[in-house]
Structure formats: C-alpha cells, structure tokens
Amino acid sequence: MTREEVYERLNKVFQEVFDDDSITVNDDTTSDDIEDWDSFEHINLVVAVEEEFSFKIPMGKVVTMKNVGEMVDIIMETGK
C-alpha cells in the first residue's frame, strides 16, 4: 500500500467522521486544522480508521499521535 493510496482512503474516513466532504488531509494536518476535531472525535476517528484499515491502533499511539503523518506511518506499518 503506497502513501497516496492510504491518503485516498483516509480522506474519505475524515470526510465521513467530520461530516464534511471538503476535508483533505496531509502529513502536517493536526487537530488545530479541523474545527470539530476534539478529544471525543479523536477516538471516533481512530475507531473509523481501525475499521477502514482492519487493524487496532495501540493505546500508546492513540495518546501520542501528533499529526496525520504519524497516523499514516502507523497505518503503513500494520494496516491492510
């Protein structure tokens, strides 16, 4: 799975979770860039990513993830 392919699917996940079709994310996107991305939506997002890529993000990573780039790194490591 290439990084581009991950982003293609990840953008759809973000659009679905935040109910906004205009969202596109990149390596530097953080919770500050998306208005509704609070701690509750963070977990909704994590669960939606887990469902999309059929894997579990470890709790330690959930807590320390700082931007979308790190999320993509985790997906590329273990996601499908």
Place this chain on the structure above:
Amino acid sequence: MAVTSFFFFVFLLFGFGLFYLSPGRFQWVTLLFLSLVFYHFAAWDFSILFLLLSAVLAYISSNILRVKRIAESSRAKGCVTAVAVIAVVGNVLLWFLLKGSSFWVTGTGILHRFLPSIPQIPALPIAGALGMGYYTAQVIGYILDCYWGNTEPQRNFLKLFLFVVFFPQLTVGPISRYSDLRCLYEKHRFSYDNMCFGCQRILWGVFKKLVVSDRVGIIINGIWADTATYTGFYPWIAVLLYPLQIYTDFSGCMDIILGAAELFDIHLAENFRNPFFSRSVQEFWQRWHITLGGWARDYVYYPVLKSRPVLAIGRWSKKRFKKNKRIAKLIPWAVGNGVLWFVMGFWHGSVQHILGVSVWFWTILLISEIFSPLSVRLVKVLEVNTESFSWHLFQSIRTYLVYAMGVVFFSAPGLRTAIGRYGIIFDAAKHLNPWIFFDGSVTKLGVTFADINLLIIGVFLLFAVAVLREKYGYARIWMQKQNLPFRWFVWLALFVIVLIYGLYGPGYDAATFIYEGF
C-alpha cells in the same frame, strides 16, 4: 513549610547553592536529598511511607512490564495487563485510604440518617500525605506509559523515587509526565537567565497569593461567616470574587513552584493559560489546571471511549439513531464524559467536589452539546459577529459565571453548608441592597478602601500580564525586551508592593493554598 514562608525561601537559597556545587552526575541525588528535607518539614513524618509504597509499586510493576513485554506469548501479554491493572488499582487504593475518609464519613453519615442500624464510619486518624492526588496521578501515568510502551521503565529505584517526591511540585503539582521529567537526571549548568526568570516568576506568584488572593479571601470569608447580616447582594460578591481568589491562589502557588524548579534548570509543565479568557466551558478546562485535564484525557477518557462497552454503546446508538447522527454521537459522548468528569471530581476528594466538578460541569457541557445546533442557528439568524470583541467578552463573562456558580461547592467547608449557600444566593431578591457597592459597606468586611484600591490595581496588573501572555507567549519575554531601568523599576516596585502590602508576618497567618489539600 508553606511555599510562601520565609523558611521556604531560605531553604530554596540553600538548595540552589548546594545543587550547583554538586558534581553534575550527583545533582539528582542532591535534588532527592532536598526533596526529602522539604517533605520532612512540610508533612507529618510517617506519610513519606505512603509515597515510598507508591514508588515501590511503580518500580516493581514497571520493571516486570519491561521484562514481560519482550516475551511474545499470549500468556506473557495477559501477565503484562494483570501487572499494570494491579499496580494502578494498588495506587488508587493507597490514595483512597488516605483521601477517602470524606467519602465514607459523608456517605455512611447519609445512610445512617435513613437507616440507623448502619453505623457511621469515622475518618482515619491520619492526616493524609502531602500532594497525594498529584503524585498518585503521576505514578499512574508512569505505569500506563510503561504498559503502553511509551516510556522506558526506570531501572534505578532512587531516580524513580525522585520523580515522585521532586519537592517544588510535590505540594500542588503540576502533574508531570515521566517523559517530561527525564531532565531531573541530567547535568545542569548554572544559567543567569534561569535564575532571573525563576526569581521573577516566584515574585509574581507571591504577589498573586499574598497581595491579591489573601485580600479577596478576607472579603469572602467575612461574608460567609455572617450570612444573617450580609444578605442580598453580599453573597453574590462572595460568589463572583471566589474564582478570582482560587485563581490567584492556585496559579500564584504554581508560579512559585515553576519558578523554584526553574532555578534548578527544570522546566515543569504549565498549569494555566489565561482561563478567564475562555469563550466556553470546554475551552476553560483546556486552560485551567491543564495538567490534570491532560492526564484525565490520556489515562481515563481515551481508554474509556475505546473500551468495549462504550464502543458497543456507540454501535448500538449508531444503529438506533441512523437518521440523526448527532444523537447517535451524543450517547457515547455522555457516557465517556460522565466517567471523565466523575474521575475529575473524585480526584478532588469529597462528595461536594463530585457535585461541584463532576455533576455541574458534565451537566453544563451536556446542555451545551444538546443545544449547540440551536445556538449556531440563533447566532446566524441574529447576524452576530462572532469575531467581534463584544461577543468574545460576552462569552468570557458567561463562562466565568458558569464557573463561579459551580465552585460555590469548593468554597464551603462541608456539603450541607455548600447546599445552604445556594439557598442564600437565590434569596438575594428578598433583600435588595444595591447601595452596598457605592456606600463603602464592603470596608466593614475587614478590608479598607486602600485594600480595595490595591485589589483593583492587582486585578489590572493581572489583566495586563494576561494580555501580554496571549500576545507574546510569556509576559517576561516582552519584559526582557525592555530597557534595563524600566525592567528594574518594575521588578523592584513589585518586590516593594509584596513587602509592604503582602499579608504575612506577625498578625497574619498566610492562608494555606486551596489546592494544597488535594
């Protein structure tokens, strides 16, 4: 040894000298020694055993986790989880043993009134351990970080013990992460900037506490001490001033602690970021007691939201309310936040704190979550300029009032008194007396006109520093750019004000810090 006492500053000076005279490799040993000396003078003798027990539990469990994590078998993984759970529960139980008295005394007291056969359990004859809420939270965070693989367990027990007892933060936090305090074990060189910044910050903290907070406290205590005389608008003065008192008290203490740590080249996490500039209650809690909020988010809220039962509730809710996404999300939100706010209130340690923090703020947030689409629509219909100063001011005042109403529970010595105070507040209409604001009546509450003027100047200074902080990150960064005579004038003026107008010395017993009890 209160951190505003003369003794503390002498101790700090002694510690500062000893620390930089120690060889770099042993500076952490000096810090440990200083922390134990501080603890000896600040708390009752045997309570150190509880800190020791907590540290032992963290040390053993984290090192079992280190060994077991390497093993890949499912049995080893099960063992890792069991060790982490035992260590966390053990620490919570230790905390509850020290802190829980108020729960079981109040709880069994209420039950005893309805069912006399149930005996009321008395409080334990121990005074609790200094900073128990803070170090317990730190230790739990450390164990979970080790469990999740976010940090490498500390192999040297004494180094881990220093993380638990590090003296500037022991009394009222901040709740530090182990990964942020690894600098405790490094070599530190004397730095003129650190010394200046540290002293300036301590001075600012002492000003907040001794000049502003303790003065406001006199007015508030005067009103609540005689509610038969002080009726009508008086209780409202107490209610509206209490956030100012608790803020200058807690953040003042924080400034002293962060400044003291800075003297040793240790930079602790910030606990406040101008909370009264917040535009909503949610934002308020991101700016107030930041380290507790961050701790509760990472170690309670996220794991709860990602737990199987809450995920199942989320799935059920999604299916049940297919057509209404908002309601579908609201149910798991309410459950997750319910647990989060319960822990936040429970951490404060009594039934009245559970009501004042957990119930109050959870309810307010739930209401604002339910009505947020309506308020968004209303703002659109009324064509409100949401970026205007006036709207921001309205939102900040609203947030202040919501907070002030909740912390009435904090200001009372007991649950019954707290509930009684709400009755008194809403009884104001029966005794309308708006003239008290103009005829000097407040000077009968133990403060003079000069005190009131000083408070006004103090609040103005606080506001100016807050504005500078919003703009420059730190007021002292702005200050550093000013010319030498101006800088010296400001710092000396502040020092003289504290010396002359600070409430300390014979005849004054500087009130203990409100957050010291947690």
